[in-house]
Structures are given as structure tokens and as C-alpha cells.
Amino acid sequence: MQTAHAPRRSVGALLHSPRLYDLTVWLALFGRERRCRERMLDLARLQPGECVLDVGCGTGTLAIGAKARVGACGTVYGIDASAPMIARARSKAGRAALEVQFETAAAQALPLADASIDVALASLMLHHLGRAARGDMARELQRVVARGGRVLVIDFVHSTRRHRGPFAHFSHGHGHVEQGEVGALLTEAGFRVSEQGAVGFQDMHFTLAVRMDRGSIRAAPSASATHC
Numbered sequence: 001m002q003t004a005h006a007p008r009r010s011v012g013a014l015l016h017s018p019r020l021y022d023l024t025v026w027l028a029l030f031g032r033e034r035r036c037r038e039r040m041l042d043l044a045r046l047q048p049g050e051c052v053l054d055v056g057c058g059t060g061t062l063a064i065g066a067k068a069r070v071g072a073c074g075t076v077y078g079i080d081a082s083a084p085m086i087a088r089a090r091s092k093a094g095r096a097a098l099e100v101q102f103e104t105a106a107a108q109a110l111p112l113a114d115a116s117i118d119v120a121l122a123s124l125m126l127h128h129l130g131r132a133a134r135g136d137m138a139r140e141l142q143r144v145v146a147r148g149g150r151v152l153v154i155d156f157v158h159s160t161r162r163h164r165g166p167f168a169h170f171s172h173g174h175g176h177v178e179q180g181e182v183g184a185l186l187t188e189a190g191f192r193v194s195e196q197g198a199v200g201f202q203d204m205h206f207t208l209a210v211r212m213d214r215g216s217i218r219a220a221p222s223a224s225a226t227h228c
């Protein structure tokens with residue numbers, strides 16, 4: 001990984017209790033976290049050999065699952081601005097015997113080269129950022145994702161319903177994401193939204209977008225996969 005430039009604005013609402021976070025997720029999803037993560041990875045359509053970034057990766061559960069999908073020829077980076085979350089992510093990857101490159105860094109200043117990523121994931125983290133920081137992150141994703149690459153953003157959509165899911169009660173004093181906001185953010189940054197919809201867990205909503213504009217094209221993952 002490269003050295004990142006210092007973020008220009010406040011980093012975001014960081015989490016510092018990794019064990020509590022994992023317990024919270026498990027409880028909030030009624031023990032169905034594995035199914036939820038598999039659904040997220042299905043939405044990203046990961047292929048063997050792809051290079052994946054999980055931004056705001058928390059304790060690394062999704063990034064570790066991504067590594068299992070892209071295989072030995074694929075590479076997965078997990079970035080979180082909270083050092084304790086990254087420490088737990090590293091130990092979970094070690095226990096799973098899967099190599100994921102976890103790094104403490106801000107989403108607004110990714111320590112990665114231009115056009116080096118096939119697929120960027122941002123699950124349940126956008127609501128931790130203020131408005132300006134969301135724009136900074138989207139521009140960073142546009143920089144690091146190669147032309148033709150994909151971005152999958154999953155977050156809780158703002159609900160006007162009086163009763164919201166338990167996840168929202170546990171962890172969402174930070175901010176919220178309005179329906180339609182993610183698509184606008186990614187479009188403005190240079191992506192084309194290809195699919196949006198409900199994840200099927202809590203109030204989670206996904207947006208899948210493709211980078212269509214200027215920039216280098218990474219070698220097709222299948223080409224490198226054949227050498228594994």
C-alpha cells in the first residue's frame with residue numbers, strides 16, 4: 001500500500017470497541033450475519049482473481065469473506081480509520097488463515113494507487129461520514145477504482161417509519177443516508193449506477209455502480225487468474 005495524504009476534513013465517527021461491534025451485529029441480525037454477508041458479496045459479483053477494497057471495513061468480516069471468494073489470485077485490502085477495529089480484523093483473518101491487507105487509514109485519503117482496484121465495497125459506513133467527507137470518499141473511490149470496475153455501497157436508508165430495525169437503534173446515532181443520495185454521490189464522482197435495491201436485512205439498501213469514464217483499465221482478473 002502507498003502512504004496516504006492527510007485527510008483534509010474530520011475523519012468521521014470512528015468505532016473503538018471491536019468486540020462490542022461484532023456482538024452488536026450478531027444480535028441485531030439475530031445470528032444471521034453470515035447470510036447477510038454472503039448476500040452482500042453476491043451483490044458485488046466478486047470473481048476469482050479480482051482486487052477488492054473494503055473501505056470502512058470495521059472488524060473485517062466482509063473483507064475476509066471477499067478474500068474467500070476472490071481466492072489465492074485475488075487481493076483484498078481492508079481500510080478503517082480506527083486502529084482497534086483494524087487490529088481485530090487482522091486477528092480474525094489470521095484465525096481464518098486468509099490473507100487480507102488491513103490498514104488503518106481514512107476513506108477520504110486511501111493509501112492505494114490510481115486505478116488499482118476492481119471492486120470497492122463500503123458497507124454500513126457512509127452514515128459515519130459528514131456530507132463533505134462523503135464527497136471526498138466518492139472522489140477517492142473514483143481515483144482508485146479502474147475503468148470498468150465496480151463500487152458497492154450498502155447502508156441504512158433513512159426511514160420515516162416510527163419503528164426502525166434494531167441495528168438502527170444499536171449503532172446509528174451518527175447520521176443517516178437518504179434514499180437516492182448514494183446514487184447521486186457516485187454519479188457526481190464519475191460512476192454509472194447499474195443497480196439499486198433492498199439488501200433484505202434490516203433497512204439496508206444497496207447501490208452498485210460502474211466506473212465508465214476516463215482512467216486506466218486494469219488487466220482482466222481472469223487473465224491473471226490463469227497463472228495461479
Ligand SMILES: C[S@@+](CC[C@H](N)C(=O)[O-])C[C@H]1O[C@@H](n2cnc3c(N)ncnc32)[C@H](O)[C@@H]1O
Nearest residue numbers: 011012014015056057058081082106107123128
Ligand atoms: C458501522 S461500521 C461498519 C463496518 C463494516 N463495514 C461492516 O460492514 O461491518 C463503520 C466503520 O467505519 C469506520 N469509519 C468511520 N469513518 C471512517 C473514515 N473516514 N474512514 C475509514 N473508516 C471510517 C468506523 O471506524 C467503523 O469501523
